[in-house]
Amino acid sequence: MSIDYSSKISEVVGNMPPSAIRKFFDLASEMDDVISLSIGEPDFVTPWSIREAGINSLKDGYTHYSPNSGYTKSKQAICDYIKRRYDIEYDQKTECLITVGGSEGIDIAARALTNPGDEVIIVEPCFVAYKAAVTFAHGTPVVISTKQENDFKLMPEELEAAITDKTKYIILGYPGNPTGAVMTMEDLAPIRDVLMKHPEIIVISDELYCELNYISDEPSSLARFPELRDRVIMINGFSKSYAMTGFRIGYVLGPKEIVSQMTKIHQYCIMSAPSMAQFALIEAATNGDDEVKKMRDEYNHRRRVILQGLKDAGLECFVPYGAFYAFPSIKNTGLTSEEFCEKFLMSKKVAIVPGTAFGVSGTGHVRISYAASMENIKTAMKRLAEFTDEIRKGLV
Amino acid sequence: MIDQIELLKLIEKNSQLTLAEIATQIGAAAADVEKEIADLKAQNIILGATTQINWDETTLDRVTAMIEVRITPVREKGFDKLADILCEYENVTACYLMSGGFDLMLIYEGKNLRDIASFVYDKVATQEGVLSTATHFILRKYKDNGILFKTKDSDDRQAIVL
Numbered sequence: 441m442s443i444d445y446s447s448k449i450s451e452v453v454g455n456m457p458p459s460a461i462r463k464f465f466d467l468a469s470e471m472d473d474v475i476s477l478s479i480g481e482p483d484f485v486t487p488w489s490i491r492e493a494g495i496n497s498l499k500d501g502y503t504h505y506s507p508n509s510g511y512t513k514s515k516q517a518i519c520d521y522i523k524r525r526y527d528i529e530y531d532q533k534t535e536c537l538i539t540v541g542g543s544e545g546i547d548i549a550a551r552a553l554t555n556p557g558d559e560v561i562i563v564e565p566c567f568v569a570y571k572a573a574v575t576f577a578h579g580t581p582v583v584i585s586t587k588q589e590n591d592f593k594l595m596p597e598e599l600e601a602a603i604t605d606k607t608k609y610i611i612l613g614y615p616g617n618p619t620g621a622v623m624t625m626e627d628l629a630p631i632r633d634v635l636m637k638h639p640e641i642i643v644i645s646d647e648l649y650c651e652l653n654y655i656s657d658e659p660s661s662l663a664r665f666p667e668l669r670d671r672v673i674m675i676n677g678f679s680k681s682y683a684m685t686g687f688r689i690g691y692v693l694g695p696k697e698i699v700s701q702m703t704k705i706h707q708y709c710i711m712s713a714p715s716m717a718q719f720a721l722i723e724a725a726t727n728g729d730d731e732v733k734k735m736r737d738e739y740n741h742r743r744r745v746i747l748q749g750l751k752d753a754g755l756e757c758f759v760p761y762g763a764f765y766a767f768p769s770i771k772n773t774g775l776t777s778e779e780f781c782e783k784f785l786m787s788k789k790v791a792i793v794p795g796t797a798f799g800v801s802g803t804g805h806v807r808i809s810y811a812a813s814m815e816n817i818k819t820a821m822k823r824l825a826e827f828t829d830e831i832r833k834g835l836v
Numbered sequence: 837m838i839d840q841i842e843l844l845k846l847i848e849k850n851s852q853l854t855l856a857e858i859a860t861q862i863g864a865a866a867a868d869v870e871k872e873i874a875d876l877k878a879q880n881i882i883l884g885a886t887t888q889i890n891w892d893e894t895t896l897d898r899v900t901a902m903i904e905v906r907i908t909p910v911r912e913k914g915f916d917k918l919a920d921i922l923c924e925y926e927n928v929t930a931c932y933l934m935s936g937g938f939d940l941m942l943i944y945e946g947k948n949l950r951d952i953a954s955f956v957y958d959k960v961a962t963q964e965g966v967l968s969t970a971t972h973f974i975l976r977k978y979k980d981n982g983i984l985f986k987t988k989d990s991d992d993r994q995a996i997v998l
Contacts, residue, residue, distance in 0.1 A: 479993050741846065741861035748860045812991070 452575060459568045460797035464781060468791040475816045475823075477808045478791040480617060482683035482764070484738075487731040490682060490723045497719035506712045509703050510538030510691075514718040518691050521725040522676075525650075528663055534696035537703050538713045538721075542648045542690040545675035546611070547573045548705045549644050552698060554579035558608035563594050564799030565618055565767070567646065570611045571799075579608070585801030588769060591758050592621035596630040603638055613646035614660070615653055615762020618798045618807035620743075622653055622762035625660045632665045642698070643672045648690070651681035651732050654740045655761040663693075670695045673702075680763070681732055682724045689717035739764050742810040742817055749821025750808075753828040764811045767795060771804040773831045781806055783836055788823040838864050838872045844881070847873075849982070851885035888983045892976075900945050900974040901952045904938040905960060906967040915939055918965055925959065938970070949973070 446454060461478070468474045485491075509515065515532035522528055530536055539545045546569055554560065554577035562570050562581050574581045584602050586592045594612060614623040623631075635641060643662050650659040663672035677690025690713075692702060706712075743760065750757045750768045757768035770780045777794035785791050792809075795802025810817055830836050842862050847853065855873075859866040876882040891898045910917045915933050919940055923931050930943035942960070946952040956971050977985050 476991065476993075481993060483991065483993065737842070737845075744860050744863050745857075816991075 452578065456572060456575060461568065461793050464785065464791055464793055467782070467785060471785070471789060474785070474789045474791055475812070475820045476791045477810070477812050477817070477820055478793045479809055479811060480765075481685045481811060482680065482735065483811050483813060484683040484735050486683050486687070486720075487724075487728065489727065489731075490684065490720050493723035494687070494716045494720035497716050502715050502719060504715060506538075506715045506718055508707045508712050509536065510713060511715070511718050514538060514722055515691075517722040517725040518693075522674075522693060526659055526661060526664055528661075528669060528693075530693045531696070535693055535699055537692045537699050537706060538718060539677075539690045539692055539706065540710055540713050541679055541685075541688045542646060542675050542677040543569055544706070544710065545673075545677070545690055545692040545702075546570065546644065546646065547576070548702045548709075549673050549675065549692065549698075550574050550577040550579065550611075551705050552701045553577075553609050553642060553644075555608070557606065559604060559606040560608055561599070561602050561610040562799075563610070563612040565592070565616075565795060565802040565805070566611075566798055567613055567617045568798060570613070570646075574611070580606075582607070583799060583801075585799065586619075586621070587801070588758050588805075592616065592619040592767070593623050593627050594631060596634045599631060599634045600637075603634075603641065607638070607641055609642035609644055611644040611646065613648070615649040616765075617649065617763055618765050618793070618795065618802065618805075619758075619767040620760025620763045620765040621758075621767075622655055622760075623660060624656060625658075625664065628660055628662055628665070632662060632668055635662070635668060635671070639671075641671070643668070644675060645672050646675045648675065648677050648680050649763040650676065652736060652739060652764060653762045654736070654743060673698060678721055678724050682728055683735065684717075684720065684724065687714070687717035687720055689713055689721050739810060742812075742814055745814065745817055746808060746810050746821065749817070749824060752821070753825040754832075755824075755828065764809055766808045766810065767802075767805050768808065769805055773828060775831070775836075777802065777804060777806055784824070784827050787830075787836065788827050790820045790823050838862065838868055840872070840876070843869070843872060844876070847882075847885075851887070888981055890977075890985055892985075897947055898945060899948055899952060900943065900977075901956075902972045902974065903942040903944055903956060903960065904934075904970040904972075905940040905942060906938045906969075907940060907963075908965045908967060909939075910965060918963060921963065922960065925955070927955065 464478055468476060515536040519530045519532045519536055522530060550573040556578040558579045559582045560574045560579045561584060563584050563586060571581045582602050584598050586594055614621060645662055647661055662668050663674050673692060673694035675692055678684040692699060746766045755768040755770060757766055760766050773780060777796045781792055781794045793807040795805030795807060846861060855866045855870050859869045907918050909915050919931055922928055922942060927945050928942050929945050932941045934941050944952055944955060956969055960966060960969055
């Protein structure tokens, strides 16, 4: 007798569609010589001194569990880094938790905060995990669709309109995936004002791309407003800025009352983040600034080449100042995001991701990652210009 | 306003970029880049451009040696006079004044061992003021001018949802 597995799976998991990004990866992986501008991870190898710090920890025999929330010296290195870069003080003992990447931080923050039926404001287009994390935690996502004419920044009136009596917290991520949008402290000030009118709302601020900011050397964060500091859970990590994705190491900073509850989930589900990666992060947080700058400068060169390429291809794109993505509009081609990406992949062998993978507000857009070699970017942009030209001539 | 250091770092890494490509990457107008490069050449800041070649993969035989030279400085001219003379040899691809146990370091590209030996004995050792030499042959190049010699890995990042 065959088993009806669908009845065995929890509804909330069973109803969750797999990420739409996956489909394009699968298609691309079956083709030869595809240039991928679809990957959301740095193409750089982790700087050697950081890798070496990890290797040395293995040589020294640090192969055991760390304390649940992380090694004291690793947490201290994080708090020192945040003090240096953000000028915010956190207590490593009570306000810092080392996680398995930023993704764990998002998950356990959602689980620690959400009761069934709580409304959670999600600022889209965004990283695919936010909505999933809230839904898995039995919360009700309330989506704010940011707009291209506002450079995909969150507008105070949009936030005000989305808040109800049931709003528990808000999740936002700037510099943003998939848009590359940045919100400066000036942009965040009116958001702070709205949040001050609603003192019960907590903020989850995903700042994984904080070092990849091409408009300002100083990271911006709602946590930098002293009056909001104790209402913000900062999700951060080393994956994007330090090219350490495979280390799976991130951290959470916030008020001890919330961090302690998140630590409880982390204790039971994860135990502790990888010890080797915790040693590597000390080197990154303490001595990594120059390496980050080198990578940022290179990304910035590529960013400008991508923007020029989009212009040459006749696609409209707001200027992204962060992360490593451009999010052009493809509306003038008459194709949907999915059609555009699929046809582009099939006819020109370049993989990019439809904007709809990141929420309805991504409709009519595509995400192009410039975490790829300059050579590949140039070739891909040439093919893009050919492709849009063929569309205009009615050949596609 | 062009960031001179950003421009120099970019073209130091890749001398084959066109003016338009440089302009796009640093966010400037091509005409401004052209003028800036001309100025930098006039100021002797940009001296020239070469291409990094892995000669081992070609049919051409080539041996590189590093030659340490101890010399007696010449009054008023110091080490410069002899350095200038040695730089005149076309196969001397680099010449540095060094701190430590010797004075000049020459990098010499020769056809073979005999070619280099003859340069050291006939041309360097016989110069007035040269006290001694020590020659080291390069067996294998791993990295030169910031460029790795091993074959480039392809993009091995795997598909992941993010």
